[in-house]
Structure formats: structure tokens, C-alpha cells
Amino acid sequence: MYGTLDAISSGPVDARISKNSTMVGVGMCMEGIEQNPVVYEFMSEMAFRKEKVPVLEWLKTYTHRRYGKSVQQIKEAWAILYHTVYNCTDGIADHNIDFIVKFPDWDPSINFGSRPSKLNSMHTFRSRTRSRRFSFQERSSDLPQAHLWYSTHEVVNALKLFLAAGNDLAGSLTYRYDLVDLTRQVLSKLANQVYLDAINAFRRKDVKALNIHSQKFIQLIKDIDVLLASDDNFLLGTWLESAKLLAENPSEMRQYEWNARTQVTMWFDTAPTNQSKLHDYANKFWSGLLEGYYLPRASSYFSYLFKSLEKNESFKLVEWRKQWISFSNKWQAGLELYPVKAQGNFLTIAKALFDKYLS
Structure with missing residues (x-):
């Protein structure tokens, strides 16, 4: 989730009224879509606006339109999301990094390497003594950096409010999507x-x-996969089957499925011990992809970490890469089927995961 709603609310208007403006309209050129619906709806609407939009007021009407009714907890939750997830102002462009889907390719025995100053600090969850609840901190690190521009504690509160609205909105497909995504x-x-x-x-x-x-990381992958499986919009199977439907013969079907699998994973310019420079470039949080692809990668990596400690030897980065790339190539050429229909009760699953990890 990511957005800059304040910039959207004023940018098109500022550009139109600026001195010597040659602006003739508003458009969007997306490399990827089907995520962050609020951003696209707001930007599309700005094509018809002559004045800057007060975002908080706009969000109140947006949530009513999106879910079909006005619910106080949802209004409060979106007010939080507006000031956190959808208010990225640090100027860092690479915000699409989460270690589950963009796993660091490095030897942890050494420093990850220098980072630009803006990336030298990161916001983190830290566990409290004798509690599973997590709080928000900031610290410097020579470890891989995951871009985080907001208070995780506040967003957890937004999620709590979303869950509280479940009795009123459980029948809304847009609520289901937003709750699963959040x-x-x-x-x-x-x-x-x-x-x-x-x-x-x-x-x-x-x-x-x-x-x-490491076991907790693995379990999180499994649990998130179950969560994503509860909404039709987060299924790997939908992506693969849509590609196969374009084929006119069995040969094309296999090629199109390989294309679809390759695009969201390793791409193709790989060597036996070097991943493609574009690997994970189009990563996706999709059920099926997490358990079928990202989970084996993380499990293999942690296995090599354990071997390194048990044998008191250096981490075998090249060996891990060789094993992982071989697995990835086989997965890309695979033909196993993945579900195309949601499974499980999204609200029950989300509540259970909140209690498990955040209560």
C-alpha cells in the first residue's frame, strides 16, 4: 500500500494555474495497476476538479461510495491511513520492498553495504517483554533496508478499526478487499x-x-497466504489462467503460462549462480505465489544459515543461489494448478491473525 494523496489533491490544480502553464489535461501512465484503488479513483477525479480538494472530507464520501454505507470506524480508519500509508513525502521512490516477496540476496556475515543517507534509518517493529504486541521504533542499521515512511503503531490501530466494522460491512466485496490488503x-x-x-x-x-x-518468518508467509486466499483479487491462479486463455493451441498455452510465471518471479536473464537483475521486480502478494514460490526460497536460505552455524563455516551464498535459481527455473516451467476462487472467511481469518500477532 502506498500513495501521496496530498500531492494528488493539489498537484494538477497547481500545474494548471502555474505561470506559463501549457497543461491541457490530466492523465495517468501506470506500469502496474490493480492496487491502491483510492489513489487511482482520486487521480481520475482530479481531471474534473478546478480547485484543490480537502482530502479528509473527500475520503468520507469515498468510503460511503466504496462500501455502500457510512460507518464511523471506517471513517476513523481512513483518517489514519490518509496521514500514514497514503502520505509518503520522503522522496524515496523504491517503496516496493518487503522481504517476503523481495528477499535479500546477500551474505549476512558481512555488512549489506552502504546506503544513501535517506535509507540509513528504518522504522521497525520491536516486541515488548512478555507480550506479542509490537511497537514502532526507528534505528540505524547496516542490514537490508525496507522502506517504511509511517508509524506502524498507527496503522495497526487503523486495522483494529477496520475489523470493528466487520459486522456492518461483511457483505461488501470492497470492504473484503481493503481489509485483506490492510x-x-x-x-x-x-x-x-x-x-x-x-x-x-x-x-x-x-x-x-x-x-x-526463522520459523516465525516462515509461519507469517503461510498465514498471509491463507489470508490472501480469502479474496479473489489476490490469487496467483487467476493470473495464470488468464494468460492460458489467450492461447490457441497447447504449445501457446505452455508458453503463455511460462511467460506469466516468469514475469512475476525471476524473469529470464539468469545464470546458474546469478539471479536476473530484474528478479522480484514484479513481485506480488498473491496466494499460491507465497506458499509455492517465496516460502521455499526463504526456507532454503534459512537452512543454509543453520548449516553455516552448525559447521562453523562461512555462509555458502553461491551454493544457495545455485539451489534457489534451479528451483525457480523449474517452478517457472511448472504446470501445477492454483485456485481461481476465494477460500475461507476473510473476516474470521483477519481477526485470528490480528489476535495471533498483534494482540
Whole structure:
């Protein structure tokens, strides 16, 4: 989830009325779509606006239109999302990094490498003593950086409000989409911190802690996959079947499925021990892709970390790459079927995951 609603509310108007303006209209040129619906709806509407829009007031009417009724908890939740997730103002463009779907390719025995100053600090979840609740902190690190521009604590509160509106909106498909997406957002940021906890345990040569954190990371992948499976918009199967439907013969069908699998994973300019420079470029939080593709990658990586500690030897990065790339190539050529219909009760699943990880 990502957006700059304040910029959208004023940018087109400022451009139109600026000195010597040659602006003739408003348009969008997206490399990717089918995410963050509020951003696209707001930007589309700005083509018909002559004055700047007060975003908070606009969101109140937007939520009524989107869910079919006005619910106080939803209004409060969107007010939080407006000032957090949808208010990125730090100028960092690469906001599409979560370690589940964009797994760091590095040897954790050494520093990850220098980063631009804006990336030298990161916001993290930190667990409290004798509690599963997570709070928001900021710290410097030589570890991989996941871009985070908002208070996770506030967004957890927004999720709590969304869940509280479930009795009123359980029948709304747009509510289902937004609740699943918001729950995924919160848990993916938690997973980022769990990954870093695992890496720090490895660096301390703490096998017990590495086992705890790596297993938690793996479990988060499994749980998020179940969550995503509860909404039709987050299914790998839909993507693959839509590609296959374009084929006119079996040969084309296999090619189109390979294309679809390759685009969202490794791409194709790989070598036996070097991933494509575009790997994970088009990563997706889709059910089926998490458990079928991202989970084996993380499991393999953690397995090599354990071997390194057990044998008291350096991390075998090249060997891990070789194993992982081989698996990826086989997966891209696979023909296994994935569901195209949602499974499970989204509200029950989201509530259970909130209680499990955030209560």
C-alpha cells in the first residue's frame, strides 16, 4: 500500500494555474495497476476538479461510495491511513520492498553495504517483554533496508478499526478487499522485522534465536497466504489462467503460462549462480505465489544459515543461489494448478491473525 494523496489533491490544480502553464489535461501512465484503488479513483477525479480538494472530507464520501454505507470506524480508519500509508513525502521512490516477496540476496556475515543517507534509518517493529504486541521504533542499521515512511503503531490501530466494522460491512466485496490488503500490509511489515531478528541471531551465532525467528518468518508467509486466499483479487491462479486463455493451441498455452510465471518471479536473464537483475521486480502478494514460490526460497536460505552455524563455516551464498535459481527455473516451467476462487472467511481469518500477532 502506498500513495501521496496530498500531492494528488493539489498537484494538477497547481500545474494548471502555474505561470506559463501549457497543461491541457490530466492523465495517468501506470506500469502496474490493480492496487491502491483510492489513489487511482482520486487521480481520475482530479481531471474534473478546478480547485484543490480537502482530502479528509473527500475520503468520507469515498468510503460511503466504496462500501455502500457510512460507518464511523471506517471513517476513523481512513483518517489514519490518509496521514500514514497514503502520505509518503520522503522522496524515496523504491517503496516496493518487503522481504517476503523481495528477499535479500546477500551474505549476512558481512555488512549489506552502504546506503544513501535517506535509507540509513528504518522504522521497525520491536516486541515488548512478555507480550506479542509490537511497537514502532526507528534505528540505524547496516542490514537490508525496507522502506517504511509511517508509524506502524498507527496503522495497526487503523486495522483494529477496520475489523470493528466487520459486522456492518461483511457483505461488501470492497470492504473484503481493503481489509485483506490492510491486514497483509501490517503483517508484511512485521515480517520485515522478524527477518532482521533472524539475521541478527545468525550474526550472534545464536542457533536457538535463529530457529525461533526463522520459523516465525516462515509461519507469517503461510498465514498471509491463507489470508490472501480469502479474496479473489489476490490469487496467483487467476493470473495464470488468464494468460492460458489467450492461447490457441497447447504449445501457446505452455508458453503463455511460462511467460506469466516468469514475469512475476525471476524473469529470464539468469545464470546458474546469478539471479536476473530484474528478479522480484514484479513481485506480488498473491496466494499460491507465497506458499509455492517465496516460502521455499526463504526456507532454503534459512537452512543454509543453520548449516553455516552448525559447521562453523562461512555462509555458502553461491551454493544457495545455485539451489534457489534451479528451483525457480523449474517452478517457472511448472504446470501445477492454483485456485481461481476465494477460500475461507476473510473476516474470521483477519481477526485470528490480528489476535495471533498483534494482540
